[in-house]
Amino acid sequence: MPSTTPTPVTDRVILADANPPIALGALDGRYRRAVAPLVDHLSEAALNRERLHVEVEWLIHLTDQQVVPGAARLSENEKGYLRAIVSDFGAAGVAELAEIERQTVHDVKAVEYFIKRRIAAAPGFLGEETVLPSVSELVHFACTSEDINNLSYALMVQGAVRQVWLPAAEALVEQIAAMAREHADVPMLSRTHGQPATPTTVGKELAVLAHRLRRQTRRVAAAEYLGKLNGATGTYGAHLAAVPGADWPAVSQSFVEHLGLTWNPLTTQIESHDWQAELYADVARFNRILHNLATDVWTYISLGFFTQIPVPGATGSSTMPHKVNPIRFENAEANLEISNALLDTLAATLVTSRMQRDLTDSSTQRNIGTAFGHSLLAIDNVARGLTALAVSEPTLLEDLDHNWEVLGEAIQSAMRAAGVAGVPGMENPYERLKELTRGHRVTGPEMREFVGTLGLPADVTARLQAMTPATYTGIASTLVERYL
Structure with missing residues (x-):
């Protein structure tokens, strides 16, 4: 009996080796445009930038507050130099930090060493008199x-x-x-x-x-x-x-x-x-x-x-051109x-x-x-x-005009109010409208004729006979204006 196992394909290009790398997920591939602003905040690189920020600010805070006895105070230039470690963190910094992490096998420790490298280099930028090297051990001080x-x-x-x-x-x-x-x-x-x-x-x-x-x-x-x-x-x-x-x-x-x-x-x-x-x-x-x-x-x-x-030029279906x-x-x-x-x-x-x-x-x-x-x-x-x-709007009006039975709610409610006010003949309003409308299509003329037989006060009869499904919207538009 012949084998049903498919023959593996061995002559294809290995996409994982492509350069630049091909995204595995849709967010970094097909939909990158829509979500790109989040990269500055929620990517791995953004995490490392915030780690740098926290470590730098902790060092500055300890020295500003003179928490650790003997720690030198930093000048504004020295604080600016430290904060530039964060603001200048880009592609080169990402690569360098990754290289340090490959050695430390610890992401936060790599951040500490990254900052200490910059502090060690500070005299070349700020002059030999800078005190930054003397506070190097306050990076990550007492922190987990x-x-x-x-x-x-x-x-x-x-x-x-x-x-x-x-x-x-x-x-x-x-x-x-x-x-x-x-x-x-x-x-x-x-x-x-x-x-x-x-x-x-x-x-x-x-x-x-x-x-x-x-x-x-x-x-x-x-x-x-x-x-x-x-x-x-x-x-x-x-x-x-x-x-x-x-x-x-x-x-x-x-x-x-x-x-x-x-x-x-x-x-x-x-x-x-x-x-x-x-x-x-x-x-x-x-x-x-x-x-x-x-x-x-x-x-x-x-x-x-x-x-x-x-959308001009867009296709809704590969076979149905109308869609x-x-x-x-x-x-x-x-x-x-x-x-x-x-x-x-x-x-x-x-x-x-x-x-x-x-x-x-x-x-x-x-x-x-x-x-x-x-x-x-x-x-x-x-x-x-x-x-x-x-x-x-034409489709909406047509749909409304095909459903006059929805006025049953309004009519039976008006009958209830009239009955409470003492108008005779208003018994069983819900049941009478249910018999007329439930499971039945009712036209406008039929509904107006029915209203005319109920014995409602003349002004109520006129109001209900003038009502259509399109006008029976209560105060819907007012609600939008008032509460939105």
């Missing part, structure tokens, strides 16, 4: 790696959220809000359980989503970013052994707050990461609401309520789901650590950028998708 890492991650995430993700999210919310205001008066048939229900307006439904999303962006904007610097198990043991006369909690607090973070006074070796879990839950909730918007808009497109403006597919919203759905899977895992994993320390958080946190990247990509897709939409 997690003292540096927790502060670096807090600064990275803070920068990514405040400078990249949140502005994009807020701009999208304002785009949705602007659409809501533009279409506040455009009537649309609602559907509950997929069935025709009380009419609303396009703008009011968009306003609901904008209002929900805006609430989440406010929560994200108010997030706290916590940090600690208290040694190997959070006891300031090494600090006190080296300098017993210092108020180390006060020094730690002033330093963490100098970085723009909130001080966490009680930790194990690691900062507890609870703030990260809280933040990621809020971002994930924003994602889920945005996913709801994407699925709703997709459905409205399929119903013909929204039409898509074709304009809602790909922006489908792409957004997929990326929001991937983002949330990561955010949920981050939030669940980071709040737990075995006793005083394990390394699960170290590996997990390296996926923060991917989680935010997929969310940012989804935001970009929804924004671009909404820009290419137009409301089809």
